[in-house]
Amino acid sequence: MTTPVERLQTSLETLGLKAAEARLENLLEEAAKKEPSYADFLQDLLSCEVEARRTRYLRARLQLAHFPFVKTFDQFDFSFQPSIDERQIRELRSLRFIHDASNVILLGPPGVGKTHLSIALAEAAIRSGLGAYFITAHDLAGDLGRAYREGRLDRRMRVYLAPKLLVIDEVGYLPLDDLGTTIFFQLVSARYERGSIILTSNKSYADWGSIFGDSIIATAILDRLLHHSTTINIRGESYRLKDRRKAGLVPPRTQETAAPSLATDSVPPKTRHKTALGSTPSAAKEASF
Ligand code: ADP
Ligand code: MG
Numbered sequence: 096m097t098t099p100v101e102r103l104q105t106s107l108e109t110l111g112l113k114a115a116e117a118r119l120e121n122l123l124e125e126a127a128k129k130e131p132s133y134a135d136f137l138q139d140l141l142s143c144e145v146e147a148r149r150t151r152y153l154r155a156r157l158q159l160a161h162f163p164f165v166k167t168f169d170q171f172d173f174s175f176q177p178s179i180d181e182r183q184i185r186e187l188r189s190l191r192f193i194h195d196a197s198n199v200i201l202l203g204p205p206g207v208g209k210t211h212l213s214i215a216l217a218e219a220a221i222r223s224g225l226g227a228y229f230i231t232a233h234d235l236a237g238d239l240g241r242a243y244r245e246g247r248l249d250r251r252m253r254v255y256l257a258p259k260l261l262v263i264d265e266v267g268y269l270p271l272d273d274l275g276t277t278i279f280f281q282l283v284s285a286r287y288e289r290g291s292i293i294l295t296s297n298k299s300y301a302d303w304g305s306i307f308g309d310s311i312i313a314t315a316i317l318d319r320l321l322h323h324s325t326t327i328n329i330r331g332e333s334y335r336l337k338d339r340r341k342a343g344l345v346p347p348r349t350q351e352t353a354a355p356s357l358a359t360d361s362v363p364p365k366t367r368h369k370t371a372l373g374s375t376p377s378a379a380k381e382a383s384f
Pocket of ligand 2: 208
């Protein structure tokens with residue numbers, strides 16, 4: 096003879112409501128003491144199932160996003176990078192830029208947190224229910240180049256067009272060949288005013304001609320990327336050096352040893368560049384070719 100509780104457990108299991116099943120006995124004991132209304136009891140039972148589903152869904156979306164590591168804003172020490180305008184970051188964290196299909200470009204030398212911040216934004220996007228995908232420029236060009244040679248570029252392109260937010264990391268670490276450049280241009284054009292891109296680069300805009308091997312295409316890519324965009328130019332030293340410096344393995348920081356700033360000053364005339372909160376021009380410095 097099965098008890099009513101056992102039958103209820105079996106029903107919950109059959110329905111795949113494992114979290115509710117796991118909480119059932121505790122909730123029944125609590126209910127015997129506190130005597131909640133029927134509605135409150137059911138609400139308590141189902142809310143743990145809803146929460147478990149939300150967690151599972153979030154985990155799946157985070158996995159689909161292909162982050163190399165998950166980092167959040169809470170883990171970012173803004174005092175270490177005073178060149179970052181926190182107001183600008185707060186504005187980006189509102190995720191309005193994704194709803195506006197606007198772009199974010201993070202420029203700076205290695206180790207200053209470009210990848211960290213781009214992942215933190217993408218993680219926040221996923222948490223709020225927006226799709227995000229992360230890839231390095233090198234892997235992107237390799238993947239789409241292969242798809243092109245195998246005659247399935249259009250289909251493969253959809254992977255990079257579908258998410259509301261696409262993070263393209265490390266643009267400029269390795270130069271792209273002609274095919275890579277053409278495909279990159281196609282992708283940026285196809286997402287233009289449709290979906291956001293967060294792009295990180297260690298190269299100033301002035302050097303983009305050398306990344307793409309052709310300054311005309313580089314200008315065309317920049318034109319689309321920057322039309323609706325926020326540039327965050329991080330002028331700091333590598334966070335990776337911090338602990339080594341503390342241990343005395345690296346000389347103390349001075350003006351001379353601080354990493355050089357990247358982006359230079361003039362704005363391409365064609366580019367109507369929007370900075371977050373209309374912030375200082377220094378937050379959005381670009382170079383013409
Ligand atoms: P970049 O992409 O600019 O080369 P990363 O984002 O990969 O740099 O940062 C290198 C490492 O240092 C990562 O583990 C990152 O989480 C950490 N890091 C960088 N800047 C900060 C910071 N200001 N606060 C906390 N961790 C940081
Ligand atoms: Mg990086």
